[in-house]
Amino acid sequence: MEQQKRYGHFDDQHREYVITDPQTPWPWINYLGNEDFFSLISNTAGGYSFYKDAKFRRITRYRYNNVPMDNGGRYFYIKDGDTVWNPGWKPCKTPLDFYECRHGMSYTRVTGRKNGVEASVLFFVPLKKWAEVQKLTLTNQSNEVKNLKLFSFEEWCLWNAATDMENFQRNFSTGEVEIEGSTIYHKTEYRERRNHYAFYHVNTPIQGFDTDRETFVGLYNEFADPQVVIEGKPRNSHAHGWSPIASHYIEVTLQPGESKDFVFLLGYIENEQDKKFSAPQVINKDKAHALIAELDTTQKVDQAFAELCQYWDALLNIYNVRTGNDKLDRMVNIWNQYQCMVTFNFSRSASFFESGIGRGMGFRDSNQDLVGFVHQIPSRARQRIIDIASTQFPDGGCYHQYQPLTKRGNNDIGGGFNDDPCWLIFGTVAYIKETGDFSILDEMVPFDNQPGSEVTLFEHLKISMDHVINNLGPHMLPLIGRADWNDCLNLNCFSWDPNESFQTTENVSEGTKAESLMIAGLFVVTGKDYVALCQKLGKTQEAERMQKAIDAMIEAVKKHGWDGEWYLRAYDFYGNKIGSNECEEAKIFIESQGWCTMAEIGAQEGMVAKSLDSCKKYLECEHGMVLNNPAFTKYIYEYGEISSYPEGYKENAGIFCHNNPWVIIGECLAGRGNDAWSHYAKILPSYVEEKYQTLHKVEPYVNCQMVAGKDAFKPGEGKNSWLTGTAAWMWYTVSEFILGIKPDYDGIRIDPCLPQTATDYTVQRKFRDAEYEITIHPNGAQKGVKAITLDGQPVDGTVIPYSAGKHVVEVTM
Ligand code: BGC
Ligand code: NOJ
DSSP, X not given: OOOOXXXXXXXXXTTEEEEOOSOOSSOOEEEEOSSSEEEEEETTSBOOEEESOTTXXXXXXXXXXXXXXXXXBOEEEEEETTEEEOTTSTTTXXXXXXXXXXEETTEEEEEEEEXXXXXXXXXXXXXXXXXXXXXXXXXXXXXXXXXXXXXXXXXXXXXXXXXXXXXXXXXXXXXXXXXXXXEEEXXXXXXXXXXXXXXXXXXXXXXXXXXXXXXXXXXXXXXXXXXXXXXXXXXXXXXXXXOXXXXXXXXXXXXXXXXXXXXXXXXXXXXXXXXXXEETTEEOOHHHHHHHHHTOSHHHHHHHHHHHHXXXXXXXXXXXXXXXXXXXXXXXXXXXXXXXXXHHHHTTSBSSXXXXXXXXXXXXXXXXXXXXXXXXXXXXXXXXXXXXXXXXXXXSOBOSEEOTTTXXXXXXXXXXXXXXXXXXXXXXXXXXXXXXXXXXXXXXXXXXXXXXXXXXXXXXXXXXXXXXXXXXXXXXXXXXXXXXXXXXXXXXXXXXXXXXXXXXXXXXXXXXXXXXXXXXXXXXXXXXXXXXXXXXXXXXXXXXXXXXXXXXXXXXXXXXXXXXXXXXXXXXXXXXXXXXXXXXXXXXXXXXXXXXXXXXXXXXXXXXXXXXXXXXXXXXXXXXXXXXXXXXXXXXXXXXXGGGSOTTBTTBTOEEGGGXXXXXXXXXXXXXXXXXXXXXXXXXXXXXXXXXXXXXXXXXXXXXXEEOOTTSSSTTOEEEESSSTHHHHHHHIIIIIISOEEEETTEEEEOOBOOTTOOOEEEEEEETTEEEEEEEXXXXXXXXXXXXXXXXXXXXXXEEEOOSEEEEEEEEO
């Protein structure tokens, strides 16, 4: 294979990805913040910050899909004589003598060197603080005294990221700032209904500032050559309307070998209604002063950083594997878990592919994200489940999305995605198995956030199951509604109007007959979980009632959902088969193969094995399994968005990494460890890191939603990195099904499914108040646990019974 250019490498010891060339094939980003205050940061320090909600509380401005790419961010301009440069290379793009970006666990460190000066910036959001710290260290590595001019830069967003980009007739007149010492305050709309403001501070006296963009940059200049920086002189501009910014000016003298730290702080404050102002028109800055005081020295900031690192140490010590295979270990122990936290926090809202404006938290997405995250911070998972369930309707249907700030269902998109309810069971069961906390089922949870409508969470689970049963079609299979997991299979949409949304349009609302085999499989899988839960709770009648429904569904799939070599995908509105050998294109789809094999429907009749073989035969390619095959080559009015994509992209035969794990779990349940592993390794970032440095384009340390499939113009090219259900599914697959450590109500079930080549490995697993050290001896077996000992004593079956304390477990396969 041709030697590819490399842009970076893993540093496992520090849990970092080290980028050594700023001109990555696409901005390679990281996320800062863990709870309320968040930032996106690229390898050149581009990106933006927001509080809780990337749409409604955007703090700094960002321009998407820009020319040049990734413009806007937190920039430090260093003027050394006539040379102006940035530590992260952009925006000036002055060639650097050294460049490095280290993306770590919720922090990023960008270092640049030019003409004997090193500038290193550590970016992070301290735990529990509503602020981004930017600790800049300037070091004179030369033999002469350096007199530097330092300009900081942030551009304020006028809060609502959507209107900020469109309502200029208003926006250009509303911008307001205040300046006090070394702090620049952004207070647009504070005079009316906003009780929040932002500030940008530096912990040293400044020699000047600018707050008006046009003054700082110059109308005909760019971020690459702001006029104030070029002139080397701030203008102390005070923004009134137009575009407020924040720029500090600091003169720095460094002796040879001398180093100086500057702590910049981008903060967000909320005030009580009656304490908004300290004088007419003057914002009450008490809370800002207090926040600044907590982070105004290098020592305090270093302490906060150490706490952040300890926090991540603790999180990543809950599940830790040692296989001796670095590529696997680093994904399992570091990056996959990290990506799970990020998807849990952001759902699908804000990335370099999601604007943060279009989408809030997805009902199905957030439930799936739970399985990747619940072991990390169960209390947050618990709250999330309640928040999600509170957006459900009394008939079990649900809002497809909600806004994190208000936690209200999103009316623009509404409901009608008939897979949504089942995911609530999926998420809740994962939570209870991890924690043993059955009390969550007794929580009183409203419908559509309406006070007075509360029923128990258990009741929500029940109506979720019932929603499927109450919405069966002519083949007794689940009606698909607007769409199931595949948002683009819009079988009741029928649109010739490009101004209509595929997701929300139903042009034929009467007698919608389209049915989904994906939901059928999902119903059986989550139904089995529901039945087991009922049995656990002593609700025998309910368990029996649901078991009957599951049995009926299994029969319906066997009778109407099998195509001979694989499971059908759906029946369209007219009752025609989708995903059948009879079809001209898209004869086979991955989703129903995944879910029906996970549900083990027709295993005895050989259906599961045949379906899995068909996935290998028709869907698999060099880069993973495609969603459907062959790709659609034309738009099909009856199918909707799926056929709108060119061949090989997105839902039209792209490799949707999200659903590859479904088939992999199907393989694991069937005991086919070699096949499971080979599918898994194809989409495991560290396995394809080298090959993909340029072809793949997007970050080599996380999964992306889609890799272009075999029918695409450029197979193997990745898109939509970070915010994808792939994170949780990859985690669930490797931790529970491949490595085989599966939380259960009464303990941990051990049932690995491995490639024959696997050697002994050890998993360190914290579980409730216990800590297990589990060593597995595969002995060449792909599946099948022969013997388990717990602290030296033999255990019956495959579940290690839970008890607090430290335990040693040996497993022989
Ligand atoms: C995309 C889907 C996505 C949906 C969300 C579609 O355009 O292809 O992946 O889930 O939009 O609305
Ligand atoms: C992305 C969405 O976030 C997810 O909910 C959906 O299932 C997939 N796209 C497939 O369409």
